[in-house]
Amino acid sequence: MASQVPLSRRSTATTGSTIDEFGGVKPRLSLPKKGDRDRSPAVDWKQDIHPMQPRCLVINYKEKEPGQDKRRTEAVEVYDITTLKRECRRKRTPNELRFFHVQNWSEGTRYLIHKFELRGEHEDNLTVLPGFNKWITKAKPSRRAGKPLLEAKTFKLLTDPWRQINKCAVGLDFLKRYKCSDYSNQEMSKATWVTGLQGYDDTDNPVLHSNVFGQRMAMYVQFASTDVETPGEDMHMKNPYPDVPLEQVYDNGNTVILFDNSHTGSCQDTLVPARGELEARWRRLPWHISSRSPTSPGGGEKGLTSDCMREITQDIFKAIANVWDDLLDASWEHVSILEDKIFEHPADESRAPELWRNSAKWLVYEKLMYGHQDAILDMQQHLVRLDNDTSDEGMWLRESPTDFERLANLIEEDLVKRTQNLSELMYKSVGIRDSRESLRLGASMWRLSWITFIFLPLTFLTSFLGMNVDTFRDNPPIKWYFISAVPFMLLVLIFWYLLKHWFAKSRQMPLQRGAYEALFTELQTQRSELWTRTGPKDIVHPADRMSRIKWHLIRRWTTGDAIPRASGVGQEDEPIGQWNRMKRYLIQRWTNEIELAPMDADLEAGRALINAVVKTALPPVVMIESETDVAEEGSERNSRVMVEEISEDNNGLMTDEGPVPPVGLGVKGVDWAADTRGRVQERGSEGVLRKEGKKNQ
Structure with missing residues (x-):
């Protein structure tokens, strides 16, 4: 069935089932989804999934056991808080990595906040990430003036010397597109709704096809470091855990946590869908890493732990890029539909509000993209110092800056500039239309003014003859009105005609x-x-x-x-x-x-024939020097040029019909009194002058 779908209507998204259903996006040069990664081997899931049920996937990357070449992984899907607590209480070795993928689970989020000490209770001792607790607790983007306020924040690297860990985090709001269940419903009443996008339905008609919602995610990275020294009493740093058994209360091992929330509450609509390609890849991550040479310069178990953390963080930002790419595909189709509408009627200013709304959409895209780019650059700096080993600088999130720079260029070129061009086209067309209407109105007023001007004499005479003065006390006959009006009218018309043509001449x-x-x-x-x-x-x-x-x-x-x-x-x-x-x-x-006299045709033909003969017979004329130039050279030379004009009075060329009209000037003779010098310049076959130089006798 997929082979029957036209290429222009095939989906380019692979991040979730909701996106896979949409078939109205024309593919572009999109970001490669997973073409640069090996597809994960098939994995088995032991129980059925319930999409609307909160979920947490826990993956433990065990250290190598004696006699084994690869690490072993254990993955558990958790749906209740009791199981989550049991998994967190399990002991692990120093180089073991534990990964949590929390989806739409507020209760599990609160427990992990406590387990990893992400609360803001001890902000005075600089051991917690300020604001991160508030970010992950609020599962939806903030609102301002009734609209979603999309943000991107990074939480700088901190060291907890008492727990001997380094930690950093990032929080991102992102835009995710959902296909409309009802083409007439924009779902604008929902708090996270950002905008609607047009697309093509099954009959290739443009309709409201997609809604875009804001969603929130956060990533927390913790690395156990034995190189951190506990501060002494002379460092004036208060111990925030004076009476707390750290090993029992808090998890101080290598950890990556992804807090992932969706607009619909389904674990299939989060940034990383449940049981999707990325989760299958993470369950087989040691197999992927061992299939190529280790990327960590440190090597060993600690280096392999860093490799796994790098791959997981890179995959998370790759998922963000994939969601962006799918959104830009749909937005590109939206702008294309708008272009078709405006190109059909460029002077229709009723499209202006729609253009303004689209410009506002792309401004939201740009601001959010800039936030994501800044977050990537900050996280690159924090993650490099996470394991106290700067030899792997440039390996953390190495693909993300290029991917997001490309996406930013797509927003600028495919959305912002195209919308600006449409606005300019529409306003220029409206300006041309208004100018044309102004010219027509001006012409009408011009005619009306001249009509008024023409009838002004009659109005003047009517007013003049209607005055109650002694001159008209005898009531003169009506003939005097016409006797005076006609000359006055003619005088005005003559004046109008002269004035009109004078202005028209200067203008045209x-x-x-x-x-x-x-x-x-x-x-x-x-x-x-x-x-x-x-x-x-x-x-x-x-x-x-x-x-x-x-x-x-x-x-x-x-x-x-x-x-x-x-x-x-x-x-x-x-x-x-x-x-x-x-x-x-x-x-x-x-x-x-118009009829011409018969002789005119013969005369024209004869004249053309004679001109052709003269051009062919006369040699090229050579211009050596003019008489003016000779005078400027000095008075030692003297020149005399005799020029004869060929005309009807000097026995010029004759034809059967009579003398030929003059065709130019002929040279009768030249006498040079001095040596000839100067430039030699050839003239055409119709040359007028010909000078010949002679040496002094």
């Missing part, structure tokens, strides 16, 4: 040629004997009077400030007024109606 001249080249090119295609790409030809002889009138008007309209628009321009981009549209229409129509 810089841009008119480029705007009307398309029209000239179209007309040249229709009548090449009348038009060029730059406008009408200069020499055209219409056949009859009507054609001459039309051509005269066309030449007048296509020069100056009255050039019409190109025919391909839309109606909304037309110039103001109907007169320009009318001129464009008449130019296109009259171009096809």
Whole structure:
């Protein structure tokens, strides 16, 4: 069945069953999940699991027994506090490592807080992690202003000399995506709800597909160190355990605890799912480590304990990266759907609130990612000093900085920048639309203003003739109103026309040629004997009077400030007024109606032929030096250039139809009085001047 699912709809998540059901995320260049690790051998679980029941997995990594090559592990699933206490009271050797994976179990968390002295009762003696007790007790992210406040904290390395341990911890809030059970329900009422993401349903329609919730985890690492000296009385440090049997009350061995909580309360929805790939790997961790060379420089049982702690901490942060990667896959699909909507209607400003909400989402992502990156860097420094051996510096969490840097780049490139580009596109489109509407409104107001201006004389005369003065006491006839109104009206129209065209000329001249080249090119295609790409030809002889009138008007309209628009321009981009549209229409129509005199076609052909012959027959003209340059050189040289213009008056070239129009200047002779010097520059075959130098006689 999986082979029938399109590649663009296959899931990229492997961190939990809830994510595996979602099929609406298009794969990207996602973070490799477990491709760089050997898959753990199959393990047996002795009892059935109840997902909604609190759970704790306890794994003991035993020391090697005599005659054995590998460490032995013991794993126990704990569901009640009695069994947990029994497991914690079991004695262990100095190099034995114990791992706890606590899932949604507040009672078990409180017991472990007491067993490992994580309470904040002795903060004055600097032997407890300040604030860590509060962090793990509160299983859900904090809230501020009715919204989840996602945080990331590290608790610096501390040494307890009386218990002879080094310890550090980290607490992270993270975002986990859940498929919507009901596409119309965002579950916004829940305290840990952060946002909703759109995806594709089974019919490839965009719907609200996923909800994102904030979840909390914490990791506590404790290392037994026999090198720690108990402070003396002169160090002014008060013993926080004066009457407490430390070996009986507290667990002082090598320990890693993962406090893992989920939004749903199911142990399958935590950061590390119950009985998942990571738990199976941890149960066989010595087998994985022994399959390759030991990574700890110290070697031995202590070095193998450090190896196991490094692998567990690395796997926990790898799980965080996997959850991030799955969330970014779904967010990428969400932005793609939003892009499709906005690209269909870029000027629809109703999408603005949705863009703002998305920008707020990505800001939450960025802040949380920065917190996770800082936590990784801090934990790298703390874990290196955990076992008092700095020779393994760079081996703790060595993969995590690169993974999270890549995820931060994905947030920036795939989410933040794409949303910013959509916002810019929408606002630019809205600005263009508003500008166009403003131009239309301005044109309407402009027309209304001129109409008012035109009727202003009539209004003035009406008011003037309606005054109660002695001049009009005899009630002059109505004809005087029209006698005075018509000249006044004509005077205003003439003034309006001159003023309008003066302003239009100053506004259109810089841009008119480029705007009307398309029209000239179209007309040249229709009548090449009348038009060029730059406008009408200069020499055209219409056949009859009507054609001459039309051509005269066309030449007048296509020069100056009255050039019409190109025919391909839309109606909304037309110039103001109907007169320009009318001129464009008449130019296109009259171009096809103008008839030329028969001689004009022959004259044009003959002229073109003669030009071609002259270009071929005349040799290239050589320019040695100009007369001005000779004068600048000095007065010792004298030059005289005789230039003859070929025209109709000097026996120029003749054809059967008559003299050929002038084509340039010809050289009659040159007399040089001095030696010729200067640059030699070739001219084209249509050269005008030709100078020949002669040496002094």
